[in-house]
Amino acid sequence: MAAIIGVWALLEHGAMMVSGFLLAVVVGLTLGLIGSGGTILTVPIFVYVMGVDAVMATTYALFAVGVTSVVGTVRGFFNNEIDLPEACRFGIPSLLTVFLTRTFLLPLVPETIRFGSFEIHQSIALMIIFALIMFASGISMVISSSSLTGYTLAAEKSSAAKTTILAVLVGLITGVAGAGGGFLIVPALLSVLRLSIRKAVSTSLLIISVNSLFGMLGDMEKIKDFDWFILCGYTLFAIIGIFAGFSLSEKVSSSVLKKVFGYFIICLSIFILCKELLLSV
Numbered sequence: 001m002a003a004i005i006g007v008w009a010l011l012e013h014g015a016m017m018v019s020g021f022l023l024a025v026v027v028g029l030t031l032g033l034i035g036s037g038g039t040i041l042t043v044p045i046f047v048y049v050m051g052v053d054a055v056m057a058t059t060y061a062l063f064a065v066g067v068t069s070v071v072g073t074v075r076g077f078f079n080n081e082i083d084l085p086e087a088c089r090f091g092i093p094s095l096l097t098v099f100l101t102r103t104f105l106l107p108l109v110p111e112t113i114r115f116g117s118f119e120i121h122q123s124i125a126l127m128i129i130f131a132l133i134m135f136a137s138g139i140s141m142v143i144s145s146s147s148l149t150g151y152t153l154a155a156e157k158s159s160a161a162k163t164t165i166l167a168v169l170v171g172l173i174t175g176v177a178g179a180g181g182g183f184l185i186v187p188a189l190l191s192v193l194r195l196s197i198r199k200a201v202s203t204s205l206l207i208i209s210v211n212s213l214f215g216m217l218g219d220m221e222k223i224k225d226f227d228w229f230i231l232c233g234y235t236l237f238a239i240i241g242i243f244a245g246f247s248l249s250e251k252v253s254s255s256v257l258k259k260v261f262g263y264f265i266i267c268l269s270i271f272i273l274c275k276e277l278l279l280s281v
Contacts, residue, residue, distance in 0.1 A: 017233070020050040024237035025244070028068055030261060032245020033252060035186050035201030040137045040265060042234075043130055044272060050230055054123035059219045060231055062174075066212030068238040069205045075246065076202030083195055083203050090189070091207045093164045097171025098215040105175065126176075127276045133173055134269035141262025174211045 023045045042065055046057035076082040111122050120128075170185055185207055189200040 016050055017230070020045055020230070021233055021237040023049060024064070024234045025241035027065075028238035028241020028243075029245040029248070030241075031068060031072060031205065031238075032242040032247075033249050034261075035204040040134050041268075043127075044134075044268065046230075046234075047127065048272075050234070052227075052230065054126050056222065056225070058126070058176075059216070059222050060226075060234070062212045062215045062219070063231060064235040064238055066209050066216065067235050068242055069209035069212065071239050072202070072205035072242050072246075073209050076205060079202070081198050081202035082206055083189075083199050086189065086195065087203045087206050090163055090167045090170075090185070090203075091210055093167035094171035094174070094207060094211055095214050097168045098175040098211045099217060101172055101175025102215045102217070102219060124276050127272060129176065131269045131273040131276065134265050134272070138262045138264075138266035138269060141265060142259050170207075171211060174208075175215055 023041065027041055027045070042061040043054070043057045046052040046060050047054050052060060073082065109122055109125075113120050113122065113125050185204040186200050189195045189203055195203060
């Protein structure tokens with residue numbers, strides 16, 4: 001009986017790994033197609049599919065998303081699709097915010113958060129915050145590409161203050177939740193900095209890669225606890241996905257894909273929010 005239970009547990013673990021790696025392809029696919037969206041799924045995949053602790057999952061996400069986005073960035077440089085001055089203008093404030101958040105803000109969060117007599121574990125609070133960010137991401141994605149180009153901000157002249165505020169917000173989201181923030185970066189590059197869609201996607205990947213990998217510097221003490229099989233396997237499949245996304249980008253309507261994916265993200269965020277709130281009761 002013990003042998004049967006052991007074999008069953010091994011098969012179950014293997015199924016979880018395979019499912020996680022296949023979903024990593026989807027993450028890379030959306031990155032390659034629309035420059036955002038896939039990264040918001042990375043933490044839930046690590047937590048709910050691959051069984052990684054929620055706090056460690058944000059660190060894993062920074063690594064996996066960062067390396068995958070670097071691959072997309074290299075391609076963008078070869079294709080001359082990256083606006084380096086605008087990437088620096090947006091990326092530097094975001095980069096500093098990520099580092100400060102991971103190094104100084106997150107360590108201040110206690111393992112158990114108390115509101116009077118109500119208590120909530122840090123990992124549950126993190127997933128609730130992440131679900132809210134996912135919901136905002138989904139809402140952003142269901143806005144069509146034509147609506148994004150006609151975004152309210154586009155009617156105004158780009159300003160340094162506006163860009164800095166958006167950059168800091170992206171850095172905060174990346175630092176706290178391990179999400180790349182592409183759902184904010186791409187609209188900002190389109191409407192505030194007036195880049196073309198191709199340049200916005202490639203420039204977004206550059207900003208996401210730098211933010212994610214730089215954010216890892218605040219988590220260096222966790223490296224000794226990494227499960228490199230899970231992390232490297234996930235990253236490899238995400239890279240396969242991003243190349244598939246680049247190949248499909250000429251054939252698939254980005255606006256339609258973004259809207260469909262946005263509705264999926266909204267449904268998933270509601271599921272996570274309900275699940276974690278029930279756990280906290």
